[in-house]
Amino acid sequence: MKLEDIRREYTKGGLRREMLADNPISQFETWLQQAVDAKFTDPTAMVVATVDEHGQPSQRIVLLKHLDEQGFVFFTNTGSRKAQELKSNNKLCLHFPWHEIERQVIVYGEAKPLSTAAVAKYFLSRPAESQLAAWASAQSRPVSSRKVLMETFHNMKAKFSKGEIPLPDFWGGYCVEPTKVEFWQGGEHRLHDRFMYIKKAGGNWDVDRLNP
Template identity: 80%
Template sequence: MKLEDIRREYNKDGLRREMLKDSPFAQFDLWLQQAIDAKFSDPTAMVVATVDEHGQPSQRIVLLKQADENGFVFFTNTGSRKAKELKQNNKICLHFPWHEIERQVIVYGEAQPLPTSRVAKYFLSRPKESQLAAWASQQSRPVSSRNALLQTFAGMKEKFAKGEIPLPDFWGGYCVVPSKIEFWQGGEHRLHDRFMYIRQADNSWVIERLNP
């Protein structure tokens, strides 16, 4: 089959200005809850895009851990590629691809590091195996084999067999403070509905409809 022949119509729903909440955070909460109610496998999965010092973008999928009026929160190894790129350029883009209901949300903003107390609180709430994995993985760095990774994991499991597993000093989190948030709803004949919330200097939001 030719890739150019793979297509479908988007006709599940439409999006009109009067349907939107005044706050993009309230609109996001509504759409996220609907994605959760639709029983998606990973409704909080988002593509995180960063840029290196040469202007080369990179992307990866991360799980959203909190969303409120302050922004969008995720956690990661601070030695990872994304963390290193954010250190030299904290501009960031998040993308939520909810294909099943023909929706997308795209967040443009800046990533602000979370305080250690906040990171520790979340880290201690994770399953023990996830805590051990954080210690075992030198994220984004080369590893000789999966077996070597599993051996390191086993070593950490033995090391922290008793008591609480401490927060690694190379593990942190970010709150993405948005400047713009786009809500995309698929439409017939590729006439999709797109609305962009744009933050103003007084922290109010202006909503613009975009061409598909």
């Protein structure tokens, strides 16, 4: 196998300035709806990139759980690596890779913690097994075996078997308030279409076309 020989053309359509919405949230909602309508697997999956105190980036895939004019919302264990890194540097990057329609969206912004009420509202809407898994997992920390993890899960299931599963005090969420958002549409001959929204001081957005 020669990796350098693996290539294909991008032919599913172009992107022009007149096709874009005035703000990136509206544009993203349009593209996300098209990904959902196309029945993609995990259309809300996004790569979250953070940086630790030594400047080392790390990435992981999480699911987008809410979107409005304020930004992009996800939830996590506050003891996880990403949450700990966001404590010291709340700047992060989100990446939505919609390969099937040759599109990408990259969001640059700052993560702001959600209120306890907002976190509780979402947590209590999750399936019971997902709630129990949140209690059972000390996310990002070592565990000796899957057997130990499952034992903890079953212990939590027994502990909360007679009532509502409460919100863990180590579980939270973030709203990523965007400062820049790039929309990428694949093009023939690697002449891709890229547009970057940049937030201005007054809250409006400038849009620049980028070279591919």
